[in-house]
Amino acid sequence: MPTRPALPDSAQVRRAFDRAAPTYERSAWVAREVELRMADKLQYLKVAPKRVLDAGSGAGSAHGLLRARYPVADIVELDLSLAMLRRARSQRRLGERLSALRRGPARHWVCADFARVPLRNGAVDMVWSNLALAWSPEPLATLGELHRVLAPGGALMFSFLGFTTLNIYSEVGLITLVGLVSKNGILIVQFANELQERGRDKLAAVIEASETRLRPILMTTAATVVGHFPLVLAKGPGAGARNSIGIMLVSGMIIGTVFTLFVVPSIYMLVARKHVADTADESLGTADREPVEVGA
16 A cells, blocks of 8 residues: 655654754755745735744744844744754844844744644734745644734745746646647657558657657757746746746756657557558549540
């Protein structure tokens, strides 16, 4: 029987991040890059939160970005690793310590599991989470908890390891991709069937069909990839929609072309039936075309 994929264990995750806390900033360059990209998207959120929850705050690297964007908001940093929170607290700057003495915007540290957030309902106006939700062993409970503590009209902003999501724009690209890739496969299969009817055996027919149709297939692939690659590099407002379509078409067309050239001929050899020309119809057509002698 198929086994379900193992989910992270909270105790193991806590121990791993406790050990990594002293040197985490030096090795977390991927998280830092994603964090900067998330910060660029904050300008599109039309909210002015009074309290922000940083779920999976780690060593507090996102605090500076969040404070710069929301200077009067209280920031609650939530993490499963106590060592990470202690490191974040020890790295506070002098200005931040003085601000706390003047009763300025507060910064809190909470050590808890994502699935059991010790905050009241609607306690925060925004939830920020950078590459942290995947570490939760209870993803549904985690999302339910974040929904519970998020106030009505609040914002949830999180990241994941991947290029894009399966949204309406990528689905449009997927529909286009299905037509393009299937057309390439039809080019090979249809021509291979015609060659069999001309007397070729199945192997020789599919090899010749693949060689003959190679150029139009590559031309279609090149035109699609080159034409849509600028969408992958798009920046600014609306870039997410263009990125989704571009990534879907460019990556899908490359993968689909490889499958068309190598997998389709193999499948053809396994499942395609033999095509033989109908000799009866041909002889009948020849007889119809022969001149008929008419007696005087």
